[in-house]
Amino acid sequence: MKFVFYANTDWYLYNFRLSTARRLQADGHEVVMLSPPGEFGDRFAGLGFRWITLPMDRASLNPLREAMTLRHLVRVLRREKPDLLHNFTVKCAVYGGAAARMARVPATVNAVAGMGYVFTSNDLKARSLRPVVRALMRATLDHRRSLLVLQNPDDADIFRRARLVARDRVHVIRSSGVDTRRFQPSSMSGRDGRLRVLLAARLLWEKGIGEYVEAARLLKAQGRDIEFVLAGSPDPGNPRSVDGEQVRRWAEEGAITWLGHVEDMPALLATIDVMALPSYYREGVPKSLIEGAAAGLALITTDQPGCREVVTRHGFDGLVVPPRSAEALATLIARLDDDRELLARLGAKAREKAIAEFDERSVIQRTLDVYERLLGTDAPRDSMQVRLPSA
Known part of the structure; x- marks a missing residue:
């Protein structure tokens, strides 16, 4: 056929x-x-x-x-x-x-x-x-x-x-x-003690890009040694795309590390501890969240359509952040930085759910x-x- x-x-x-x-x-x-x-x-x-x-x-x-x-x-x-x-x-x-x-x-x-x-x-x-x-x-x-x-x-x-x-x-x-055989938990993340957070998505404002950058600024101002990574490219076909020059300025400022489009996501996720998607977009089911779940990362996202399919209960299979709140996002990231037992528990539960449902x-x-x-x-x-x- x-x-x-x-x-x-x-x-x-x-x-x-x-x-x-x-x-x-x-x-x-x-x-x-x-x-x-x-x-x-x-x-x-x-x-x-x-x-x-x-x-x-x-x-x-x-x-x-x-x-x-x-x-x-x-x-x-x-x-x-x-x-x-x-x-x-x-x-x-x-x-x-x-x-x-x-x-x-x-x-x-x-x-x-x-x-x-x-x-x-x-x-x-x-x-x-x-x-x-x-x-x-x-x-x-x-x-x-x-x-x-x-x-x-x-x-x-x-x-x-x-x-x-x-x-x-x-x-x-x-x-x-998600290919749960290709995306697997790794012992590489957190090996130097430094928390690494990733937002991987098309660079649309509604994905919470601005709030993510502001949360990075807030935590860096507090003296926390956390790396904020951004993976993805601007989407010229969407009127709500973040301009590439704006993203470069954030990177030059030191707020984030911008990788652009990433071919080998399993290799990147092997170095990450937290997948954040503070989206207020009507998602389907975000690919980045289920890939992060399969890789055993702790997830932070909103209670938005699509996102709530992956993180169903705050503190159980991830953390839920209010949309459009950089302060709340920074608080949750700091919580995971301070509580590595919670970080590991949420990652294990996310992996379990990815295998069972995605x-x-x-x-x-x-x-x-x-x-x-x-x-x-x-x-x-x-x-x-x-x-x-x-x-």
Whole structure:
């Protein structure tokens, strides 16, 4: 069978959906990657996947340009004739859902991981776009040959209450999964006694970047020897991206160590003690949190949709910080600096939860179960089964 994975960046497909594609490939299916041009796409060929580029601007609101994007997408689908199209992110779900109908694609899965800029920002542009996007979702996503996959129950409630998609066509699969064999606890962190804290994310203000930097300043002013590491790059396609020059100034000031994009996250996490994500963004389930959990790090995050799926109870499987409070974040980091027993206990509990709930092998199986429901008897059932080796 042929599957097309469509996202608004090649970076997303490579970092979040490659494992699912490789499972399908191992089972004898063809997977085609579809996205706008980018620096990650060329890597797909080395892994045996075809990559098709689409002239798509994530931030565009130009009707003519958007119509051309949709037209091009329909042409690609008519040419490729996939058995199933899997769309990722809100814009791709809307466009992919519409194009799939025009191209008569037999089955469509729309995956929305977090509600995105339009639904999370309160600026004028986002508020004005919200009713338009809702109308487009209602028109394109609610179809008998499609299913919607969300990453947390909060988002599922929004879709159901707004009647954007029929209740029986909404599935919750928490996260895109983490390879718990690759991400493992390490004895390297804390070996010199110095606490190392990491925030790893796209550099959006709503991820709590500003509060993280301010917490670093507060603790350094107290004379604490704590290293604050920031991993991630600005996102030019998002209006709420932190400017790269601003991040460089923070690094020059000595508040943080900025690494930019990190290829080898397991190696980095082996040197870290705490993963912090003081987000007030409507997350799906943050990849950085489940990777930190798998690596046995103590987690600090907010009680926001998506984040609360990973840290469920303050002091049990992580620490919960109020959003937009640098002072509260600094207090919790200082607490872990002073109480290394708590640090170790929270890390062990996070690892335990990652294995039980976020292992990518079980996440992939749940995704393939969704495919099988749509494809029905046309799906080769035996080859769609993922056999999980023991953890």
